[in-house]
């Protein structure tokens with residue numbers, strides 16, 4: 001995609017204030033807002049192996065340290081290893097006539113590393129019981145893991161005890177019959193036992209690691225013998241095997257392939273998905289794909305006259321309607337300061353509605369028997385309350401070029417996939433402002449704008465301009481459910497164009 | 507300097523008519539040259555051994571480095587050994603090539619690099635520095651990493667058998683003009 005839409009000279013402002021090319025943006029149709037990868041929740045749907053395409057449950061994936069049990073990557077170049085068959089004739093000449101025994105070994109097609117290179121014997125099964133490498137630090141690691149687990153357990157217990165004590169405290173005040181030493185301690189605010197419960201339940205500390213001051217001397221040969229770089233591992237190769245971190249290539253052992261994930265993206269404000277992939281690892285399709293590229297008109301720079309400070313240049317931009325609905329594009333002046341105030345207002349509104357819903361909920365709980373008409377909207381509101389409100393930041397972009405905002409608006413026809421094959425010519429009869437619309441074809445329109453770089457702009461500096469584009473967004477969710485006319489909204493997007501560098505006067 | 511074409515083809519070689527051969531070139535038996543392969547013997551004769559596979563758009567150029575070009579009297583011979591595979595779109599200008607080497611797709615070997623035996627030049631790898639590649643060296647990856655292989659890459663017997671059956675059905679083959687030694 002990047003090579004079609006790149007370089008990123010046209011950027012759209014996300015609701016959160018970040019500027020991104022349209023291909024990196026999502027559009028939540030429930031909030032009718034643009035979202036980007038920074039203002040959505042990322043959730044892991046499934047773990048799978050990219051080689052054998054097997055889905056692995058998350059608990060199993062954690063157990064296997066997010067690696068596939070059957071697939072390996074090349075320790076030399078990190079490409080997938082493939083299993084090769086080597087038929088080996090039996091050593092016994094009488095048996096040689098019968099089917100030769102099949103043996104398997106691992107081979108990298110890319111760098112030709114094979115399991116035979118490091119002396120791993122061929123295996124008799126395809127999946128192969130490839131020998132597991134013992135981790136020399138396995139005991140130490142286990143010791144540390146155990147001790148941290150114990151600490152977690154102890155702190156949990158401590159928390160529980162604390163809660164229990166609170167309850168006990170209440171009781172002891174009401175029940176004054178049996179006054180014990182422990183009760184007095186409690187009343188005085190002293191702990192029940194002198195040793196802290198955290199410390200009491202804690203297992204013995206693992207032995208701390210010790211730094212060594214004595215290091216083995218380098219062997220003499222390192223100074224006398226020529227270095228053979230082909231025998232020494234690269235940093236990448238060493239880091240692929242963090243347990244061993246061997247230094248020479250004869251210790252390159254196959255590494256289990258790391259799992260990939262499928263992830264869905266969720267709008268933080270309304271908790272609806274903006275992107276959800278299909279579960280099947282073989283599928284590259286989506287169940288939900290609310291990409292801005294499919295909803296918001298795409299803008300591309302076609303031509304721009306040489307930019308000179310203080311002089312007006314003609315700019316031709318192309319608008320493409322990606323939707324099945326006709327839309328009208330209107331331009332507005334972009335004011336970055338105003339943008340901020342609008343945004344804060346919105347946030348305040350959201351917060352208000354959130355508070356209101358809380359209030360309604362409380363009210364509902366208080367008057368439980370009366371499950372009247374009030375409870376329904378409140379529960380609806382509750383399900384739509386924002387989990388996290390992202391405070392939008394101010395758009396950081398220096399605009400050094402004025403853009404003439406056209407007074408008239410223009411229509412973009414809906415996308416028609418068949419139009420590409422239609423040679424009968426354009427049969428639209430749209431009354432266009434000829435000053436604004438240079439040319440149009442199917443769902444595209446070429447628009448003429450005028451830009452004027454600032455007077456004080458130094459030579460050869462990058463010229464950036466911006467405007468607000470308003471388009472009509474047709475919401476099809478409600479119409480599908482309730483069989484109503486699709487709802488239409490005016491949606492405004494801030495668009496920033498990087499026009500290139502300014503040139504000198506001629 | 508480049509005189510008339512003098513192409514010597516041994517029996518059993520399969521050289522497609524459309525391939526571009528320039529200069530004094532000898533092609534050993536069993537070798538397959540694809541239609542759009544280019545072999546240019548600019549600085550001197552090229553002798554290609556037996557059972558080499560030269561695929562589409564391969565360029566084998568015998569061209570001396572600039573500092574050796576002044577010596578006009580000498581006619582160095584580029585000898586390419588047997589069982590070498592030149593994959594699609596590789597450019598090889600090496601002054602000497604041994605046996606059982608593989609030049610993967612779109613690799614480039616400069617005219618200061620001598621190739622011994624059993625080497626693999628990975629897809630897209632560019633090697634230009636003056637050097638002699640030791641036996642069974644494998645060059646791979648974007649950074650042209652080098653490693654030593656256990657043995658030479660396997661011969662492409664199956665592929666060559668198929669090709670020698672298929673190619674004559676669709677292309678004109680140059681007739682061998684040499685007798686078996």
Ligand SMILES: [Zn+2]
Nearest residue numbers: 014016036039
């Ligand atoms: Zn965002």
Ligand SMILES: [Zn+2]
Nearest residue numbers: 049052068071
């Ligand atoms: Zn796998």
Ligand SMILES: [Zn+2]
Nearest residue numbers: 074077108111
């Ligand atoms: Zn490899």
Ligand SMILES: [Zn+2]
Nearest residue numbers: 028031267270
């Ligand atoms: Zn939303």
